[in-house]
Amino acid sequence: MTKGIAGIGEDYKYGFKTPEKYVFKSKKGLSKEVVEEISHLKGEPDWMRKFRLKSLEIFLKKPMPWWGGDLSDVNFDDIYYFIRPSDKQGRTWDEVPKEIRNTFDKLGIPEAERKFLAGVGAQYESEAVYHNLKEEWKKKGVIFLDTDTALKEYPDIFKEHFSTVVPPADNKFAALNSAVWSGGSFIYVPEGVHIEIPLQAYFRINAQNMGQFERSLIIAEPGSFVHYVEGCTAPIYSTNSLHTAVVEIIIKKGARLRYTTIQNWSKNVYNLVTKRAVAYEDATMEWVDGNLGSKVTMKYPAVFMHGKGAKADILSLTIAGKGQNQDVGGKVIHMAPHTSSNIVSKSISQNGGRSSYRGLVKVLKGAHGVKSNVKCDAMILDDKSRSDTYPYMDIDEKRVSIGHEATVSRVTDEQLFYLMNRGLSESEAAAMVVSGFIEPIVKELPMEYAVEMNRLIQLQMEGAVG
């Protein structure tokens, strides 16, 4: 049996050396000294240094989550918490594992992009495109920077919003991120400004978005609209086994924000991300979250609907292959009347993979007229694989309408026979049925992602069937 994309990562040569060309690298393990050093090297204001230290204390006190994926292999003492790469990236193309390079070939990823994805290039070479867009954003007063730079250049907006959505005490991994964060995206959209072209993490100069402890903060002022896109369908090669990000989003009155993530981490990565948005009156938050890679993913994008009429849309797509546990879902907290939410989760489990939908619908007392719909569809491609749903509900208000629907499907023999009768091979037939299954989510992705996604499914099916 040939190996699909899902299979890459199984053969990573962990032995290959990361060249020691860093300007600075903290000691392994986490301590007060390490955190102090990070803050010092970044030249941060005192409040941030204190915030980091306090977060460290919280992190050390908090227990590991007992639910979700198996995290017993995560060794916090065996991790570098801060590495500042030299200006010239150390890794060379030859050092990128062959499987990854082959996958890039198959996906037809352009040269420049490949190097970036593999951690070879210092930045994505899209300067020309980027330059024009940057001018436009600037004219409209939009700020789009990496988070470290934003802290320096816009200290007031930063301090006003930072950590207001995800406090360090929220969970152990949020505390960890708060203590050692580095990089991530900072976006500020002024009142009434609509940005039609999605902001892509790619475009950011000095992109550090592949970092382990990235921290993103997005503020959408009243009546604004923006779509932020991060990640890609190609596997992201990372020598770091822990990816613990925090994303905080504030959407003010009548604004709308869409945050699209497609992540395909290599299969050694624990992907533990806290993503949360606060939506004020008549604001709309849309999370589109695709998780293809990693060893364990625990990610439940949340929307706190503070203002009446606020809306939340969470679309989640996961593929769990051999050795993978994708524990994902969404949380919607209805805190005001006439708020509405819609969660659609689609998972594919194959080759022994395990995927779970874990979700929460919470309605506070007084939030009347709330509407919420949850739909979880699981597709299980073989008997070795598994899918579970854990839909939690906590409803303190009577005048609400709550719907929940879960389905489990397979690629049926009749479907395969029908499609093969029209000339498709077994794997092409299976890929077609699977693409149909995820279509409701894929059609929400930017065009180039949708195309890549279908190609990826095709590759995976070649590995899974026949």
Add this chain to the structure above:
Amino acid sequence: MENKNLKIQDLQVSISGKKILKGVSLSVKKGEVHAIMGPNGSGKSTLSYALMGHPSYKIENGSLTLNSEDINSLSPDERAKRGLFLAFQYPVTIPGVTVMNFLRNIYNKKIALTNGGKPVSIFQFNTLLKERMGLLKMEDAVAKRYVNEGFSGGEKKRLEILQLEILNPDIAVLDEPDSGLDIDALKIVSEGVNRAIEKGVGVIMITHYARILNYVKPNFVHVFIDGKVVKSGGPELAKELEEKGYDWLKG
């Protein structure tokens, strides 16, 4: 015209251990029309599935040859590549896959095969599709719907014939293409089948009603009872069956 044909010899097929086909022999050349008529449950659909290589249907005995090649052990897609096609009695639903994408995919597979040709662009294909759908009086909106999902009986049958016309196989088995069609639709579907026949497709038409045979003229009519062809004749046999039923032929 090349001498393309399908030869079925003494075909015996069982499913879940139960023998359904008990020795079927039939020979179909390109451009010919063979009608198969027979009571419910006599094994007509089983024959069509077995011809296409459905994995649940076990061939106990007999042979299948297409253009002198033994196709007995080939997978369904290999058979399709060699020019076999089945219009299903009960077409299958593929949720989330639009008719347009589905048809473009299978069309491009076919093109790549026939002249090693390049796949057509989305635009080119849509032009072709619109024209073909027009001939079958299908609404444009159907192209954007998901394959067979929520289709009426008549819409499903038209989609099967649309695929027949797009793929233009050598030999096509049409399993009750007329069932559930209203009078106008029957005519439209028949015209589609006739266009295919004019292009040289050899047809095995499974039907319960002589009516479609007024439009699609068979060269031969075969009566199928209890897993076997019990009588063969010309078009007049269909009329006779319509009048007399099957009892007089049951052994």
